[in-house]
Amino acid sequence: MPKKLKKCKDCKTYTLKDICKKCESQTTNAHYKFVRIRDVQKSK
Numbered sequence: 001m002p003k004k005l006k007k008c009k010d011c012k013t014y015t016l017k018d019i020c021k022k023c024e025s026q027t028t029n030a031h032y033k034f035v036r037i038r039d040v041q042k043s044k
């Protein structure tokens with residue numbers, strides 16, 4: 001994966017750079033984390 005999508009916490013803008021263009025804040029890696037329904041049901 002050559003391109004790592006990142007996201008700015010402040011303005012919620014997705015970017016490929018470490019620094020947000022809009023607010024110049026440091027961006028974080030945008031991992032696609034989804035809550036698994038199986039785990040939720042399993043905890044019942």
Ligand SMILES: [Zn+2]
Binds near residue numbers: 011020
């Ligand atoms: Zn920003």
